[in-house]
Amino acid sequence: MRIKLTRDPIDHQEMVENCRTKSTGAIVLFLGTVREITGNNQTLSLEYDAFAPLAEKSLTEIAEEAKSSWPIREIEIIHRLGTIQPGETSIAICLSCPHRADAFSACQQIMDKIKKVVPIWKKETSPHGVSNWIHP
Amino acid sequence: MRIKLTRDPIDHQEMVENCRTKSTGAIVLFLGTVREITGNNQTLSLEYDAFAPLAEKSLTEIAEEAKSSWPIREIEIIHRLGTIQPGETSIAICLSCPHRADAFSACQQIMDKIKKVVPIWKKETSPHGVSNWIHP
Amino acid sequence: MIKIFVLFFAGARDIVGHSRLEIEIPKASSIGQLREILLARFPRLENLASRAAFAVNESFALPDKVLFENDEVAFLPPVSGG
Protein backbone atom coordinates (compact mmCIF):
# COMPACT_ATOMS: atom_id res chain seq x y z
CA MET A 1 0.00 0.00 0.00
CA ARG A 2 1.29 3.42 -0.92
CA ILE A 3 -0.47 6.71 -0.11
CA LYS A 4 1.24 9.88 -1.18
CA LEU A 5 0.82 13.63 -1.68
CA THR A 6 3.31 14.99 -4.17
CA ARG A 7 4.27 18.15 -6.06
CA ASP A 8 5.75 16.05 -8.90
CA PRO A 9 3.90 14.61 -11.91
CA ILE A 10 2.22 11.29 -11.06
CA ASP A 11 3.82 8.16 -12.56
CA HIS A 12 0.79 5.94 -13.28
CA GLN A 13 2.94 3.35 -15.07
CA GLU A 14 4.79 2.62 -11.84
CA MET A 15 1.53 2.47 -9.87
CA VAL A 16 0.10 -0.18 -12.20
CA GLU A 17 3.25 -2.28 -12.02
CA ASN A 18 3.22 -2.03 -8.21
CA CYS A 19 -0.36 -3.34 -8.17
CA ARG A 20 0.25 -6.25 -10.56
CA THR A 21 0.22 -9.60 -8.70
CA LYS A 22 -0.04 -13.24 -9.75
CA SER A 23 -3.01 -13.80 -7.45
CA THR A 24 -5.21 -11.08 -9.01
CA GLY A 25 -7.00 -11.00 -12.35
CA ALA A 26 -7.98 -7.34 -12.48
CA ILE A 27 -6.17 -4.02 -12.15
CA VAL A 28 -8.16 -0.78 -12.32
CA LEU A 29 -6.40 2.57 -12.62
CA PHE A 30 -8.36 5.80 -12.28
CA LEU A 31 -6.85 9.15 -13.20
CA GLY A 32 -8.54 12.45 -12.41
CA THR A 33 -7.26 14.96 -14.95
CA VAL A 34 -7.73 18.72 -15.24
CA ARG A 35 -10.46 19.75 -17.70
CA GLU A 36 -9.87 22.91 -19.65
CA ILE A 37 -13.60 23.55 -20.12
CA THR A 38 -16.36 22.88 -17.56
CA GLY A 39 -19.72 24.12 -18.77
CA ASN A 40 -19.05 27.68 -19.92
CA ASN A 41 -15.99 28.16 -17.73
CA GLN A 42 -12.47 27.89 -19.01
CA THR A 43 -9.68 26.80 -16.66
CA LEU A 44 -6.16 28.07 -17.19
CA SER A 45 -4.70 26.11 -14.29
CA LEU A 46 -5.59 24.57 -10.94
CA GLU A 47 -3.74 24.93 -7.68
CA TYR A 48 -4.18 22.20 -5.07
CA ASP A 49 -3.54 22.75 -1.38
CA ALA A 50 -3.95 20.28 1.49
CA PHE A 51 -3.78 19.91 5.22
CA ALA A 52 -1.09 17.39 4.42
CA PRO A 53 -0.76 15.30 7.61
CA LEU A 54 -4.52 14.85 7.94
CA ALA A 55 -5.00 14.33 4.19
CA GLU A 56 -2.49 11.47 4.21
CA LYS A 57 -4.07 9.97 7.31
CA SER A 58 -7.54 10.29 5.78
CA LEU A 59 -6.44 8.70 2.47
CA THR A 60 -4.84 5.86 4.44
CA GLU A 61 -8.06 5.28 6.39
CA ILE A 62 -10.09 5.24 3.17
CA ALA A 63 -7.69 2.68 1.67
CA GLU A 64 -7.80 0.53 4.82
CA GLU A 65 -11.59 0.65 4.92
CA ALA A 66 -11.71 -0.37 1.25
CA LYS A 67 -9.40 -3.30 1.99
CA SER A 68 -11.85 -4.50 4.60
CA SER A 69 -14.80 -4.20 2.16
CA TRP A 70 -13.25 -5.67 -1.01
CA PRO A 71 -10.56 -8.31 -1.67
CA ILE A 72 -7.96 -5.70 -2.61
CA ARG A 73 -4.41 -7.09 -2.84
CA GLU A 74 -2.49 -3.92 -3.70
CA ILE A 75 -3.58 -0.31 -3.65
CA GLU A 76 -1.89 3.01 -4.32
CA ILE A 77 -3.36 6.51 -4.10
CA ILE A 78 -1.38 9.57 -5.13
CA HIS A 79 -2.71 13.15 -5.07
CA ARG A 80 -0.87 15.99 -6.72
CA LEU A 81 -0.41 19.35 -4.94
CA GLY A 82 0.66 22.73 -6.32
CA THR A 83 -0.16 24.22 -9.70
CA ILE A 84 -1.18 21.89 -12.54
CA GLN A 85 -2.27 22.44 -16.12
CA PRO A 86 -5.22 21.17 -18.18
CA GLY A 87 -4.65 17.53 -19.17
CA GLU A 88 -2.40 16.77 -16.21
CA THR A 89 -3.27 14.19 -13.55
CA SER A 90 -4.45 15.56 -10.19
CA ILE A 91 -5.20 12.19 -8.59
CA ALA A 92 -4.48 8.55 -9.37
CA ILE A 93 -5.94 5.47 -7.71
CA CYS A 94 -4.72 2.04 -8.71
CA LEU A 95 -5.69 -1.30 -7.18
CA SER A 96 -5.80 -5.01 -7.91
CA CYS A 97 -8.44 -7.60 -6.98
CA PRO A 98 -8.95 -11.25 -7.93
CA HIS A 99 -12.01 -10.29 -10.04
CA ARG A 100 -12.94 -7.21 -12.01
CA ALA A 101 -16.33 -6.35 -10.49
CA ASP A 102 -14.69 -5.78 -7.10
CA ALA A 103 -11.86 -3.78 -8.64
CA PHE A 104 -14.21 -1.40 -10.48
CA SER A 105 -16.53 -0.98 -7.52
CA ALA A 106 -13.72 -0.43 -4.98
CA CYS A 107 -11.91 2.12 -7.16
CA GLN A 108 -15.07 4.11 -7.86
CA GLN A 109 -16.22 4.21 -4.24
CA ILE A 110 -12.76 5.17 -2.99
CA MET A 111 -12.76 8.11 -5.38
CA ASP A 112 -16.27 9.18 -4.28
CA LYS A 113 -15.14 9.08 -0.64
CA ILE A 114 -11.96 11.05 -1.30
CA LYS A 115 -13.91 13.88 -2.91
CA LYS A 116 -16.16 14.09 0.15
CA VAL A 117 -13.79 14.00 3.10
CA VAL A 118 -10.08 14.40 2.37
CA PRO A 119 -8.84 17.90 3.33
CA ILE A 120 -7.56 18.96 -0.08
CA TRP A 121 -8.75 22.08 -1.91
CA LYS A 122 -8.38 23.41 -5.41
CA LYS A 123 -8.20 26.98 -6.66
CA GLU A 124 -9.25 27.61 -10.25
CA THR A 125 -7.57 30.29 -12.29
CA SER A 126 -9.52 31.49 -15.33
CA PRO A 127 -7.84 32.97 -18.45
CA HIS A 128 -8.81 36.46 -17.15
CA GLY A 129 -6.52 35.89 -14.17
CA VAL A 130 -9.41 35.47 -11.69
CA SER A 131 -8.69 32.81 -9.05
CA ASN A 132 -11.27 31.14 -6.82
CA TRP A 133 -10.99 28.47 -4.17
CA ILE A 134 -13.64 25.83 -4.83
CA HIS A 135 -15.82 25.00 -1.80
CA PRO A 136 -18.71 22.93 -3.18
CA MET B 1 -9.77 5.01 -31.32
CA ARG B 2 -7.39 2.08 -31.47
CA ILE B 3 -8.46 -1.58 -31.46
CA LYS B 4 -5.73 -4.17 -31.69
CA LEU B 5 -4.90 -7.84 -31.29
CA THR B 6 -1.23 -8.38 -30.59
CA ARG B 7 1.32 -11.05 -29.72
CA ASP B 8 3.50 -8.47 -27.94
CA PRO B 9 3.23 -7.31 -24.32
CA ILE B 10 0.61 -4.58 -23.92
CA ASP B 11 1.95 -1.07 -23.27
CA HIS B 12 -0.68 0.40 -20.92
CA GLN B 13 1.39 3.56 -20.34
CA GLU B 14 1.02 4.49 -24.01
CA MET B 15 -2.72 3.69 -23.93
CA VAL B 16 -3.30 6.06 -21.02
CA GLU B 17 -1.34 8.86 -22.70
CA ASN B 18 -3.31 8.35 -25.92
CA CYS B 19 -6.58 8.73 -23.96
CA ARG B 20 -5.53 11.86 -22.06
CA THR B 21 -7.32 14.97 -23.38
CA LYS B 22 -7.87 18.50 -22.10
CA SER B 23 -11.64 18.15 -22.45
CA THR B 24 -11.95 15.10 -20.15
CA GLY B 25 -11.62 14.82 -16.39
CA ALA B 26 -11.47 11.04 -16.03
CA ILE B 27 -9.37 8.25 -17.48
CA VAL B 28 -10.11 4.64 -16.53
CA LEU B 29 -7.71 1.85 -17.43
CA PHE B 30 -8.70 -1.78 -16.92
CA LEU B 31 -6.17 -4.58 -17.17
CA GLY B 32 -7.16 -8.24 -17.18
CA THR B 33 -4.17 -10.17 -15.88
CA VAL B 34 -3.49 -13.91 -15.66
CA ARG B 35 -4.18 -15.39 -12.21
CA GLU B 36 -1.90 -18.17 -11.09
CA ILE B 37 -4.52 -19.66 -8.78
CA THR B 38 -8.28 -19.88 -9.43
CA GLY B 39 -10.09 -21.82 -6.71
CA ASN B 40 -8.08 -25.03 -6.39
CA ASN B 41 -6.61 -24.85 -9.88
CA GLN B 42 -3.13 -23.66 -10.63
CA THR B 43 -2.38 -22.10 -14.02
CA LEU B 44 1.09 -22.43 -15.52
CA SER B 45 0.27 -20.37 -18.60
CA LEU B 46 -2.59 -19.34 -20.85
CA GLU B 47 -2.71 -19.45 -24.62
CA TYR B 48 -5.11 -17.09 -26.40
CA ASP B 49 -6.39 -17.72 -29.91
CA ALA B 50 -8.84 -15.66 -31.95
CA PHE B 51 -10.76 -15.52 -35.19
CA ALA B 52 -8.76 -12.37 -35.73
CA PRO B 53 -10.68 -10.47 -38.45
CA LEU B 54 -14.03 -10.98 -36.73
CA ALA B 55 -12.58 -10.34 -33.26
CA GLU B 56 -11.24 -6.97 -34.37
CA LYS B 57 -14.51 -6.13 -36.06
CA SER B 58 -16.46 -7.18 -32.97
CA LEU B 59 -14.21 -5.13 -30.64
CA THR B 60 -14.64 -2.14 -32.93
CA GLU B 61 -18.41 -2.51 -32.85
CA ILE B 62 -18.38 -2.73 -29.05
CA ALA B 63 -16.27 0.42 -28.85
CA GLU B 64 -18.53 2.28 -31.31
CA GLU B 65 -21.64 1.20 -29.41
CA ALA B 66 -20.06 2.43 -26.16
CA LYS B 67 -19.27 5.78 -27.79
CA SER B 68 -22.94 6.17 -28.64
CA SER B 69 -23.98 5.31 -25.05
CA TRP B 70 -21.42 7.33 -23.07
CA PRO B 71 -19.52 10.59 -23.74
CA ILE B 72 -16.27 8.79 -24.51
CA ARG B 73 -13.60 11.00 -26.09
CA GLU B 74 -10.80 8.47 -26.60
CA ILE B 75 -10.84 4.70 -26.31
CA GLU B 76 -8.30 1.95 -26.87
CA ILE B 77 -8.77 -1.79 -26.54
CA ILE B 78 -5.87 -4.21 -26.92
CA HIS B 79 -6.12 -8.00 -26.53
CA ARG B 80 -3.06 -10.18 -26.31
CA LEU B 81 -2.80 -13.44 -28.29
CA GLY B 82 -0.38 -16.34 -27.93
CA THR B 83 1.10 -17.75 -24.73
CA ILE B 84 1.18 -15.55 -21.63
CA GLN B 85 2.33 -16.10 -18.06
CA PRO B 86 0.70 -15.44 -14.67
CA GLY B 87 0.79 -11.72 -13.86
CA GLU B 88 0.89 -10.65 -17.51
CA THR B 89 -1.85 -8.55 -19.11
CA SER B 90 -4.24 -10.39 -21.45
CA ILE B 91 -6.52 -7.44 -22.17
CA ALA B 92 -6.39 -3.70 -21.63
CA ILE B 93 -9.22 -1.18 -22.04
CA CYS B 94 -8.53 2.51 -21.60
CA LEU B 95 -10.94 5.39 -22.14
CA SER B 96 -11.54 9.01 -21.21
CA CYS B 97 -14.81 10.80 -20.42
CA PRO B 98 -15.62 14.29 -19.09
CA HIS B 99 -16.76 12.75 -15.76
CA ARG B 100 -15.73 9.68 -13.82
CA ALA B 101 -19.09 7.93 -13.36
CA ASP B 102 -19.40 7.52 -17.14
CA ALA B 103 -15.80 6.39 -17.48
CA PHE B 104 -16.15 3.64 -14.86
CA SER B 105 -19.50 2.47 -16.15
CA ALA B 106 -18.42 2.43 -19.82
CA CYS B 107 -15.19 0.56 -19.12
CA GLN B 108 -16.90 -2.09 -16.99
CA GLN B 109 -19.71 -2.72 -19.46
CA ILE B 110 -17.33 -2.88 -22.41
CA MET B 111 -15.36 -5.57 -20.60
CA ASP B 112 -18.53 -7.53 -19.76
CA LYS B 113 -19.57 -7.42 -23.42
CA ILE B 114 -16.14 -8.50 -24.70
CA LYS B 115 -16.19 -11.59 -22.50
CA LYS B 116 -19.58 -12.58 -23.92
CA VAL B 117 -19.23 -12.11 -27.66
CA VAL B 118 -15.73 -11.53 -29.04
CA PRO B 119 -14.36 -14.67 -30.77
CA ILE B 120 -11.27 -15.16 -28.62
CA TRP B 121 -10.53 -18.33 -26.68
CA LYS B 122 -8.07 -19.29 -24.00
CA LYS B 123 -6.38 -22.60 -23.28
CA GLU B 124 -5.20 -23.21 -19.74
CA THR B 125 -2.11 -25.25 -19.07
CA SER B 126 -1.81 -26.68 -15.55
CA PRO B 127 1.56 -27.48 -13.91
CA HIS B 128 0.95 -31.19 -14.77
CA GLY B 129 1.09 -30.28 -18.45
CA VAL B 130 -2.65 -30.74 -18.99
CA SER B 131 -4.10 -28.19 -21.43
CA ASN B 132 -7.78 -27.35 -21.84
CA TRP B 133 -9.59 -24.88 -24.04
CA ILE B 134 -12.07 -22.94 -21.90
CA HIS B 135 -15.62 -22.90 -23.28
CA PRO B 136 -17.76 -21.51 -20.44
CA MET C 1 -24.51 -29.59 -54.01
CA ILE C 2 -22.36 -26.55 -53.28
CA LYS C 3 -18.89 -26.28 -51.84
CA ILE C 4 -18.29 -24.19 -48.74
CA PHE C 5 -15.44 -23.79 -46.22
CA VAL C 6 -15.75 -24.17 -42.47
CA LEU C 7 -13.30 -22.68 -39.97
CA PHE C 8 -12.85 -24.32 -36.55
CA PHE C 9 -11.36 -22.72 -33.44
CA ALA C 10 -10.12 -23.76 -30.00
CA GLY C 11 -11.81 -26.93 -28.65
CA ALA C 12 -13.73 -27.42 -31.91
CA ARG C 13 -10.50 -27.42 -33.92
CA ASP C 14 -9.06 -30.05 -31.55
CA ILE C 15 -12.12 -32.28 -32.07
CA VAL C 16 -12.30 -31.86 -35.85
CA GLY C 17 -8.53 -32.00 -36.33
CA HIS C 18 -8.58 -29.19 -38.88
CA SER C 19 -8.74 -25.42 -38.71
CA ARG C 20 -10.33 -25.20 -42.19
CA LEU C 21 -12.41 -27.83 -43.98
CA GLU C 22 -13.91 -27.85 -47.46
CA ILE C 23 -17.41 -29.37 -47.26
CA GLU C 24 -20.16 -30.14 -49.77
CA ILE C 25 -23.70 -29.33 -48.68
CA PRO C 26 -27.07 -29.32 -50.45
CA LYS C 27 -27.84 -26.10 -52.29
CA ALA C 28 -29.75 -23.52 -50.18
CA SER C 29 -28.74 -25.15 -46.88
CA SER C 30 -28.93 -22.89 -43.84
CA ILE C 31 -26.37 -22.58 -41.06
CA GLY C 32 -28.72 -24.69 -38.90
CA GLN C 33 -28.61 -27.44 -41.52
CA LEU C 34 -24.83 -27.18 -41.78
CA ARG C 35 -24.66 -27.69 -38.03
CA GLU C 36 -26.54 -31.00 -38.41
CA ILE C 37 -24.21 -32.07 -41.22
CA LEU C 38 -21.18 -31.29 -39.05
CA LEU C 39 -22.68 -33.17 -36.08
CA ALA C 40 -23.30 -36.26 -38.21
CA ARG C 41 -19.67 -36.21 -39.30
CA PHE C 42 -18.15 -35.18 -35.91
CA PRO C 43 -20.46 -36.42 -33.13
CA ARG C 44 -18.02 -35.18 -30.47
CA LEU C 45 -18.85 -31.61 -31.52
CA GLU C 46 -22.29 -31.95 -29.95
CA ASN C 47 -21.63 -30.16 -26.67
CA LEU C 48 -19.99 -27.19 -28.40
CA ALA C 49 -22.38 -27.14 -31.40
CA SER C 50 -25.43 -26.57 -29.20
CA ARG C 51 -23.78 -23.43 -27.77
CA ALA C 52 -21.77 -22.26 -30.78
CA ALA C 53 -22.22 -19.00 -32.65
CA PHE C 54 -21.58 -18.77 -36.40
CA ALA C 55 -20.15 -16.24 -38.78
CA VAL C 56 -20.34 -16.19 -42.56
CA ASN C 57 -17.61 -14.37 -44.47
CA GLU C 58 -16.42 -12.67 -41.26
CA SER C 59 -19.83 -11.42 -40.09
CA PHE C 60 -21.91 -12.96 -37.30
CA ALA C 61 -24.89 -14.87 -38.74
CA LEU C 62 -28.06 -16.49 -37.37
CA PRO C 63 -29.00 -20.19 -37.86
CA ASP C 64 -31.58 -19.43 -40.57
CA LYS C 65 -29.03 -17.76 -42.83
CA VAL C 66 -28.78 -19.56 -46.20
CA LEU C 67 -25.32 -20.46 -47.49
CA PHE C 68 -23.90 -19.99 -50.97
CA GLU C 69 -21.07 -21.51 -53.00
CA ASN C 70 -17.63 -20.61 -51.56
CA ASP C 71 -19.04 -19.09 -48.37
CA GLU C 72 -16.59 -19.26 -45.48
CA VAL C 73 -18.45 -20.27 -42.32
CA ALA C 74 -16.80 -19.90 -38.90
CA PHE C 75 -17.89 -22.32 -36.16
CA LEU C 76 -17.43 -20.28 -32.97
CA PRO C 77 -17.55 -22.26 -29.71
CA PRO C 78 -18.38 -20.34 -26.49
CA VAL C 79 -15.77 -17.61 -26.13
CA SER C 80 -13.33 -17.13 -23.24
CA GLY C 81 -11.35 -14.02 -24.10
CA GLY C 82 -10.59 -11.16 -21.78
Next chain:
Amino acid sequence: MIKIFVLFFAGARDIVGHSRLEIEIPKASSIGQLREILLARFPRLENLASRAAFAVNESFALPDKVLFENDEVAFLPPVSGG
Protein backbone atom coordinates in the same frame (compact mmCIF):
# COMPACT_ATOMS: atom_id res chain seq x y z
CA MET D 1 -8.61 31.47 29.38
CA ILE D 2 -6.47 29.05 27.43
CA LYS D 3 -4.32 29.55 24.36
CA ILE D 4 -4.94 27.43 21.27
CA PHE D 5 -3.85 27.58 17.61
CA VAL D 6 -6.17 27.59 14.63
CA LEU D 7 -5.12 26.57 11.11
CA PHE D 8 -6.94 28.02 8.09
CA PHE D 9 -6.95 26.63 4.55
CA ALA D 10 -8.00 27.67 1.05
CA GLY D 11 -10.87 30.22 1.02
CA ALA D 12 -10.86 30.46 4.83
CA ARG D 13 -7.18 31.39 4.83
CA ASP D 14 -7.88 34.14 2.26
CA ILE D 15 -10.66 35.56 4.47
CA VAL D 16 -8.71 35.39 7.74
CA GLY D 17 -5.45 36.48 6.17
CA HIS D 18 -3.42 33.95 8.17
CA SER D 19 -2.73 30.25 7.84
CA ARG D 20 -2.16 29.89 11.61
CA LEU D 21 -3.56 32.06 14.41
CA GLU D 22 -2.96 31.95 18.15
CA ILE D 23 -6.30 32.55 19.91
CA GLU D 24 -7.38 32.80 23.56
CA ILE D 25 -10.64 31.06 24.42
CA PRO D 26 -12.45 30.34 27.72
CA LYS D 27 -11.34 27.16 29.45
CA ALA D 28 -13.39 24.05 28.47
CA SER D 29 -14.68 25.65 25.26
CA SER D 30 -15.86 23.21 22.61
CA ILE D 31 -15.17 23.34 18.89
CA GLY D 32 -18.73 24.64 18.44
CA GLN D 33 -17.93 27.51 20.80
CA LEU D 34 -14.67 28.20 19.02
CA ARG D 35 -16.62 28.48 15.78
CA GLU D 36 -18.77 31.25 17.32
CA ILE D 37 -15.65 33.05 18.57
CA LEU D 38 -14.13 32.88 15.08
CA LEU D 39 -17.37 34.11 13.46
CA ALA D 40 -17.51 37.09 15.81
CA ARG D 41 -13.97 38.01 14.83
CA PHE D 42 -14.26 37.12 11.10
CA PRO D 43 -17.91 37.57 10.03
CA ARG D 44 -17.04 36.78 6.41
CA LEU D 45 -16.26 33.20 7.49
CA GLU D 46 -19.98 32.56 8.00
CA ASN D 47 -20.71 30.77 4.73
CA LEU D 48 -17.72 28.44 5.14
CA ALA D 49 -18.10 28.02 8.93
CA SER D 50 -21.59 26.56 8.62
CA ARG D 51 -20.24 23.85 6.36
CA ALA D 52 -16.72 23.42 7.75
CA ALA D 53 -15.31 20.30 9.36
CA PHE D 54 -12.78 20.52 12.16
CA ALA D 55 -9.74 18.59 13.26
CA VAL D 56 -7.90 18.77 16.56
CA ASN D 57 -4.23 17.82 16.62
CA GLU D 58 -4.50 16.25 13.15
CA SER D 59 -7.59 14.12 13.88
CA PHE D 60 -11.13 14.89 12.71
CA ALA D 61 -13.27 16.10 15.62
CA LEU D 62 -16.97 16.80 16.24
CA PRO D 63 -18.39 20.17 17.41
CA ASP D 64 -18.87 18.98 21.01
CA LYS D 65 -15.20 18.16 21.47
CA VAL D 66 -13.68 20.19 24.31
CA LEU D 67 -10.41 22.01 23.67
CA PHE D 68 -7.31 22.15 25.84
CA GLU D 69 -4.34 24.48 26.16
CA ASN D 70 -2.06 24.36 23.08
CA ASP D 71 -4.48 22.31 21.01
CA GLU D 72 -4.07 22.86 17.29
CA VAL D 73 -7.47 23.14 15.63
CA ALA D 74 -7.84 22.95 11.85
CA PHE D 75 -10.76 24.82 10.28
CA LEU D 76 -11.56 22.74 7.18
CA PRO D 77 -13.85 24.39 4.63
CA PRO D 78 -15.74 22.10 2.20
CA VAL D 79 -13.14 20.06 0.32
CA SER D 80 -12.56 19.97 -3.43
CA GLY D 81 -9.73 17.51 -3.94
CA GLY D 82 -9.65 14.75 -6.54
